[in-house]
């Protein structure tokens with residue numbers, strides 16, 4: 001008897017899983033997986049494994065997904081502060097792409113632990129990847145699918161010196177210097193995801209249609225990880241200040257020199273002829 005009940009329960013659970021999967025998997029992959037894994041580690045946003053246990057409720061999860069910035073309870077405030085308020089509203093009503101039913105289905109899919117969601121695991125990086133990453137960053141090795149070298153827009157303390165690009169800062173990037181990008185983007189898993197499918201304005205524009213290959217993503221992530229461990233974050237700004245002071249003094253001398261020359265010339269023309 002007990003056996004039959006157990007078997008029935010198990011079959012029912014399987015059928016339920018299949019329904020949840022059918023309703024949620026594709027949309028989760030399409031709309032959420034660039035920023036969230038379920039059990040694969042932190043990406044741009046938190047790992048959603050265990051959300052059912054930590055979130056205030058299913059209704060909360062639905063409301064947060066619809067429009068994160070509209071949620072101001074203590075839990076929402078903390079998670080928004082921890083991740084810098086990056087997630088945009090997903091519901092049509094708030095300017096996103098999804099209707100209410102789809103969002104509810106996705107939340108149920110997450111609460112069920114993401115049945116059928118394969119977590120893509122990239123291979124472990126090697127020491128050679130760091131060198132390859134540096135070569136790609138500096139533009140010594142071309143990206144397979146094209147696209148500009150990172151150094152045309154970014155710098156890294158201790159590596160690019162003052163030669164690094166400033167384009168990223170000119171178009172308003174908050175962090176044009178990538179020395180601390182590894183930690184800022186959630187370590188290896190997060191940075192790999194961020195480079196593999198860039199979410200933001202310029203990076204998405206530049207590399208969305210000519211994506212970096214898996215090996216290139218692994219190499220660049222390894223290089224940025226290495227840079228974040230090796231370099232002191234403030235080094236570059238110190239240099240900048242010193243260069244700035246030296247530059248200012250040099251400029252004063254140059255101006256002085258020009259001024260003195262002019263002054264002498266003027267004196268010559270004013271005074272010289274009389275003698």
Ligand code: HEC
Nearest residue numbers: 031032035044045046065079080083084085086087090199
């Ligand atoms: C552009 C990246 C991005 C996309 C796409 C995205 N999210 Fe998020 N999500 C985040 C970030 C970042 C946070 C943390 C809060 C913040 O900073 O806005 C978050 C937080 C959450 C949370 C709260 C997590 C927790 O641990 O309590 C839920 C739930 C969530 N997202 C669901 C979704 C769902 C469902 C989708 C797809 C329909 C989705 N998100 C799409 C980036 C994203």
Ligand code: HEC
Nearest residue numbers: 148149150153168173175178181184200201202203204220
């Ligand atoms: C055309 C200019 C440009 C190029 C080339 C470029 N980036 Fe970016 N990058 C930006 C801008 C601008 C941002 C700020 C976010 C945005 O708008 O995409 C950014 C953001 C980033 C971030 C997140 C910033 C942080 O520290 O959290 C990383 C990581 C990054 N870029 C890595 C790279 C790598 C690696 C390359 C080379 C493969 C590269 N970028 C090439 C312009 C560029």
